[in-house]
Amino acid sequence: MNRIVxxxxxxxxxxxxxxxxxxxxxIGQMSDVIPEALRLVYxxxxxxxxxxxxxxxxxxxxxxxxxxxxxxxxxxxxxEFKCPKCGGEKWEMLTGRELLIKELEVI
Amino acid sequence: MSEVKRIQYAEGVFSLDEQQAxxxxxxxxxxxxxxxxxxxxxxxxxxxxxxxxxxxxxxELKMAVIEGxxxxxRDADRIARTGATVHQINTMSGCHLDADMVTKALEHxxxxxxxxxxxxxxxxxVCPAAFDLGEDFRVLTLSVTEGEDKPLKYPNMFMSSxxxxxxxxxxxxxxxxxxxxCLGYIRRINPNAVxxxxxxxxxxxxxxxxxxxxxxxxxxxxxxxSQAVPE
Numbered sequence: 001m002n003r004i005v006x007x008x009x010x011x012x013x014x015x016x017x018x019x020x021x022x023x024x025x026x027i028g029q030m031s032d033v034i035p036e037a038l039r040l041v042y043x044x045x046x047x048x049x050x051x052x053x054x055x056x057x058x059x060x061x062x063x064x065x066x067x068x069x070x071x072x073x074x075x076x077x078x079x080e081f082k083c084p085k086c087g088g089e090k091w092e093m094l095t096g097r098e099l100l101i102k103e104l105e106v107i
Numbered sequence: 108m109s110e111v112k113r114i115q116y117a118e119g120v121f122s123l124d125e126q127q128a129x130x131x132x133x134x135x136x137x138x139x140x141x142x143x144x145x146x147x148x149x150x151x152x153x154x155x156x157x158x159x160x161x162x163x164x165x166x167e168l169k170m171a172v173i174e175g176x177x178x179x180x181r182d183a184d185r186i187a188r189t190g191a192t193v194h195q196i197n198t199m200s201g202c203h204l205d206a207d208m209v210t211k212a213l214e215h216x217x218x219x220x221x222x223x224x225x226x227x228x229x230x231x232x233v234c235p236a237a238f239d240l241g242e243d244f245r246v247l248t249l250s251v252t253e254g255e256d257k258p259l260k261y262p263n264m265f266m267s268s269x270x271x272x273x274x275x276x277x278x279x280x281x282x283x284x285x286x287x288x289c290l291g292y293i294r295r296i297n298p299n300a301v302x303x304x305x306x307x308x309x310x311x312x313x314x315x316x317x318x319x320x321x322x323x324x325x326x327x328x329x330x331x332x333s334q335a336v337p338e
Contacts (some may be wrong), residue, residue, distance in 0.1 A: 003120050015114055026117070032233055032263055080259050081295050089295040097263075099121070099237075102115040 001038055001045040008101055012050050017106030022055040028098035029063040029077060063096030127206035131241025138218030139323045139331025144242035149230030151250040152274045154182045156307040157225055161189040168222040168324055175204040175213045175229045203234040206241060223322045232261040245267040251275045253284055255289040258296045265296040273304040276311055
């Protein structure tokens with residue numbers, strides 16, 4: 001969370017902002033980040049920064065993959081990386097590893 | 108009147124760490140030092156593997172170790188007995204090493220004097236997956252005592268590793284461990300990984316790992332000073 005605050009503050013300053021009013025993160029299902037844990041520490045980590053009091057939004061991105069055999073798209077985690085349609089074990093990851101600061105609203 | 112402005116961009120949360128990892132990679136390339144980031148669950152045998160590797164190859168390669176643990180210098184003490192240079196990082200409540208910690212630890216080493224630097228990460232199959240330490244290869248040790256299906260349970264770590272050592276092979280029969288099933292799961296998660304099954308205790312299978320290590324160290328040394336870094 002401290003990393004997020006550092007980067008967001010830097011961007012807000014660059015834009016000449018006085019205050020950040022909203023922060024939007026994108027978190028993939030396979031990013032190994034627990035959204036609840038971020039929410040828990042958000043207030044503490046933003047205290048005394050440009051982000052203090054800013055709304056906090058998290059967009060969850062599912063771990064989607066495409067089967068290398070039949071091109072079926074499925075959730076990799078739910079199906080243990082094995083295509084539920086054809087049983088193929090080759091896959092290509094489409095989404096799910098995101099851990100991005102997507103958007104800031106500033107004044 | 109202040110006006111609400113929306114700044115849209117997509118910057119990775121680890122962008123600062125990534126920059127530091129790039130700097131490290133450059134430094135390692137200049138020294139021609141092969142750097143391996145050793146990851147695993149606690150108790151998989153990373154330290155035993157290092158002790159044996161350093162002892163067996165001490166006449167061929169100059170090796171050093173950065174040890175990461177939450178507490179104690181027990182692992183560093185074990186490595187020091189092999190004669191290799193070692194520096195212990197205690198992460199305290201931290202569950203992984205990051206590029207900043209490695210950068211600071213480097214003041215204890217002379218990279219020009221080294222062929223291989225092992226970074227033994229904190230035993231944890233989750234968090235270390237997200238942190239690039241500037242290594243050439245991530246080496247995952249999976250011991251057969253942990254069960255065949257670890258790759259499915261911790262896919263990120265298995266996806267991001269280049270080398271997978273299936274350790275404690277000497278216990279396969281005692282445990283009824285199904286090696287083929289485990290290798291199948293590894294292939295499903297990461298078909299590109301180079302996999303060795305071995306026992307750091309009995310020495311069985313270590314030869315293949317040593318051959319890979321010698322070759323990787325030689326290649327890195329031959330490209331010493333080169334700016335072209337793999338990946």
